[in-house]
Amino acid sequence: MFIITLFLLLHSSSKVNSSEEQSFSITKFSTDQKNLILQGDATITPTGKLQLTTVDENGNPLPYSLGRALYSTPIRVWDKSTGEEASFATFFSFATEAPNKNTTAEGLAFFIAPVDTQPQGQGGLLGIFKDEKEDRSNQIVAVEFDTFYDIAWDPKETPHLGIDVNTIKSKEFAPVDFLNFGDGYKATVLVTYDPYYHILVASLVYPIPKKSYIVSAYVNLRVTVPEWVRVGFSATTGLSDNYVETHDILSWSFKSKLPAGDNDVLGLATGSLHHDHLNNLNSFSF
Template sequence: MSKTLISFLIMIRICVFLGAADHHDIDFVYNGFHGGSVINLTINGVAEITRNGLLRLTNTSDRNQVGYAFFQAPFPRTIPVPAEPGLSLGTMPMTKVVEKEATVGNGMAFVVSPSKELIKGAQPSQYLGLFNMSNNGDPSNNITAVEFDTISSPEFEDINGDHVGIDINGLRSVVSEPTAYFGNQLMSLKGGYPLQVWVDYSGERRTLDVTVSTLQRGERPGGPFLSTTVDLSTVTADSLYVGFSACTGTYLTSHYVLGWSFKTNGQARPLDASKLPILPSPEKESKTRDLLQLVIAAAVAVAFLIRLGIVKQIASGLFYLHERWTHTVLHRDMKASNVLLDGDFNGRLGDFGLSRLYEHGSDPQTTRLMGTFGYMAPELNRTGRATKSTDVYAFGVFMLEVVCGRKPIDPRAPTERIILVDWVAERLRGGRILDVVDRRLGRNFEPKEKEEMELVLRVGLLCLNATAEERPSMEKVTHFLDRVLSPLPEVPLDSLDININTAGSTNGYENHLLSSAPPLESVSILVGGR
């Protein structure tokens, strides 16, 4: 069965400052799980080692699975507290693969547990293979975990369906943070791009710190992503084991660990990225995907801030084509299905089959009507002349499409929603612009997300001015999105227009326009995958 890769590569370094070195010291590095080295792992549930050295905790053969992998040797909790050497529980790259029909779920965790066996009575799904309804929150569990949760569970007061949390004896995290945005970084467990996580426990200070960064950024941020007080000296178990738990619920999901480095009384050695095993490859045709193909391939909505990153990348690309290259390039067919995404969700503008190149400051001399219905500026119907402003108009439609998760024309929608631009403008006029946001993104947004959503929608509407001369240039669009230019101009709602309203009163044109719209199952949505 074909799979779409929804990956999060998480580099975790956990340093626990407990006490002086003794005969209990442990030091290992798994650059993949190969050969005799895996005899030191206790694997339970559906977990297994793949032929190429991946630790697969769950698979897609069935629902409601639980998988565990723990290092066989314990570290005793009775190590005296401390001087200042440390216990580094590991550097682990992890990833998950989900079936193309599924949403992302449920999650995985790095666990400190008094048992290395299948945790008795633990349930899959929202319980992450760690607890069940009866023992959730029981202090005698003696379990501390850092959860990477991709499903929101209201009964545990989860903040959203994309967060990192610290759990102590239960799944109501003592502290958690959404991973979609932190500082100036774009992050998501569903984003398909690598993250780094550092987890530090100090026995002297009784604190557990979790620090998160994008792998691309490289260096460690100055402050922790989240922090809480934890006292492992109060654990009643004689020994503690470290390892992983992962589970599934309704949705078919494979969770993988690529490598793991561990050391007591010191820093864990770095992993060798060149030796890490290769993840299962999606189908060849999905290695370079456009937004239209993605919605057919999966039903997972990528976190909005990842969509925002793609919008900004395409805006920068159009700006470069219009102003920065040696010649001006008009794309003439800017639309979602011409946006290509790589494995790290970097957006690139593709399909230049209709594009035209001309000298800066000269007339492009294009008079033949080209483009795609729903993205075409109103003046194209009258003149057939493509300009930078017509590209800007199409980009405005694209921006609305990204936020709303639907095509610009949907003949199956309620009458007031058939035309996306009209619907967004009407909601803005009524002071409820966020009503148009793709429901697959949820409704409990962070304030920062709400600000960015409204920004993209308003900039998109500015690009849709019926008067070409009143539309912003792509340079201004990029500055608006980066908040270099502020305040944002008011959207002239009375000046908005789209093809169906400017094509005259002929019903034939309207019918042709609606019949040209793609079927509902081809609605373009940004979705996760690699």
């Protein structure tokens, strides 16, 4: 029986006195959504989708599009005075659709960035990075769903699920056959961070046709991103008329927990993904 158990916090103690928690849950987006900052081409449709990139009047995706959406309240991911880091889990669903599944582009990402973050490079840079160079001053961690091979930085000529740290070049990745999922299939994603072992884990599941992928990487948020950050999504289409796709976020939940100083914390949450329940991942709760 195949079970993936994701521990957000593995370090336990009986001395927990207090902690700082932040959470939100959006099961359906609304056109008057107050807790999102929309950047670039991002918009919310009357049907309750967070549409990151532009479509025409017939719903066809357009090239040269870049859109981002950020949660409006900054998230504290570590404490400068104590050195403590927060654990977090985020769960979201998305769908992409392309007129031609052989020319999908470019992809989308969940990312963590400085509070004043602004849209960056188009195309394969996914609106997150200004160029392909690794630069610690970027202070960005991202989980990317890359549907197009960019020869300058992408691995092994394959679309992939990747973890990016201060560069668009994925630190770790798992090949994903996005070509077979570009017809509007719903994807569900769980991203977790364990501050004790400094492990970021991202799992991607397509309930139909029951395909799952997972990637993990060593990431130390305390030395990578600022104490206060924004979390959000970014997506881009290609720089050619043929290389396009839609990028729609369907739902989004997030929870973080920062322990009080001098105290260790009990496990925040444990999420189990069982292959018998691949068609029911929306049952995940925080």
